[in-house]
Amino acid sequence: MAVTDNLNFGSPRKPIGYWQLASACAGLSDACTAFNTPVTGGNVSLYNETLDSTGKPTPIYPTPVVGMVGLVEDVAKIVGQAFQSEGDVIYLLGSQQVPTLGASEYLATIHGTIAGKPPRVDYDAELTVQAACRTGIRSGWIRSAHDCAEGGLAVAIAESCIAGNIGASVDVANVAGGDRVDALLFGETGARIVVSVARSNVATWEAFLTENLGENWCELGTVHGSRLMIENHDTVTIEADLATIADCFNLAIERRL
Secondary structure: OEEEEEEEOOOOOOHHHHHHHHHHHHHHHHHHHHOOOOEEEEEEEOOOEEEOOOOOEEEOOOEEEEEEEOOOOOOOOOOOOOOOOOOOEEEEEOOOOOOEOOOOHHHHHHOOOOOOOOOOOOHHHHHHHHHHHHHHHHOOOEEEEEEOOOOHHHHHHHHHHHHHOOOEEEEOOOOOOOOOHHHHHHOEOOOOEEEEEOHHHHHHHHHHHHHHHOOOEEEEEEEOOOEEEEEEOOEEEEEEEHHHHHHHHHOHHHHHO
16 A cells, blocks of 8 residues: 655765665665555665774665555455465465576575675566465465565475474476576565465466466475475475474574574
């Protein structure tokens, strides 16, 4: 229904800082126009800089934040990110959206690199995929839904397992991702949602997806057991027990500190 923004940047008196702020505002404007979403307010925090080891001022990463408010007409028809039950079928909406490793959590965490272009927003895909997801929830077909954001597809699936305290077996062979397995699993892009559906609703759900998303969806696997296994063309790329995954996730901040 509406958004508010919080723009956190370095000094706009420097060319790079000014360009970052102006580009972020232009991007927000384009997206809100495409989604027909007014900006009702916001605030700006500028001159966010610290001194590096040589005493040179170093700005924070450009950080626009968006808060959005929506309307749920029937609060009995909502779902969370947690997988629900043994045998539920897992799908990826937006399966043909090609991810990128540019500016990704994977590059930062595994390679210690902050670089590359972030994914471009495909407004048409966002509107179509999110509309399909909301219809699936309101119709009672979808039992869980989780966006693919920081960390990409593999992290989204793992988080759904952790939240539901249940494992999953998936095969990402039909997911767009290029030739690199790390990009396939950890690349980031928009218009991608991992959902789970009761097996009794599969036929109806898949007919709806075919009509509304064409080929931009795929079945990934099933919810079951106490392990997460991710395959790619029948080759196991990730396999771990749920307890290990949950431990890494739940104690991450404590270990970092």
